[in-house]
Amino acid sequence: MVILTKVADGISATNGTPNERVLKCPSCGQSYKLAYGETERYHLDAWLRKADAVLRKSHKQNSHETNVLELR
Numbered sequence: 001m002v003i004l005t006k007v008a009d010g011i012s013a014t015n016g017t018p019n020e021r022v023l024k025c026p027s028c029g030q031s032y033k034l035a036y037g038e039t040e041r042y043h044l045d046a047w048l049r050k051a052d053a054v055l056r057k058s059h060k061q062n063s064h065e066t067n068v069l070e071l072r
């Protein structure tokens with residue numbers, strides 16, 4: 001499972017996950033942390049594309065009011 005959590009003041013809900021990468025919303029620069037498991041790391045490019053789409057959608061829908069976004 002891949003989870004995007006909003007980063008506020010440098011803190012996110014998934015601090016401590018082994019594999020993570022910080023992404024920014026392409027529209028407003030809001031930071032999100034992408035946390036992923038061992039199996040997902042081999043398909044990271046695909047997950048990053050999905051994450052980009054989800055971030056854009058979140059931006060349009062409610063300006064990132066949702067703190068946790070799940071990717072499937």
Ligand SMILES: [Zn+2]
Binds near residue numbers: 025026027028063
């Ligand atoms: Zn945004």
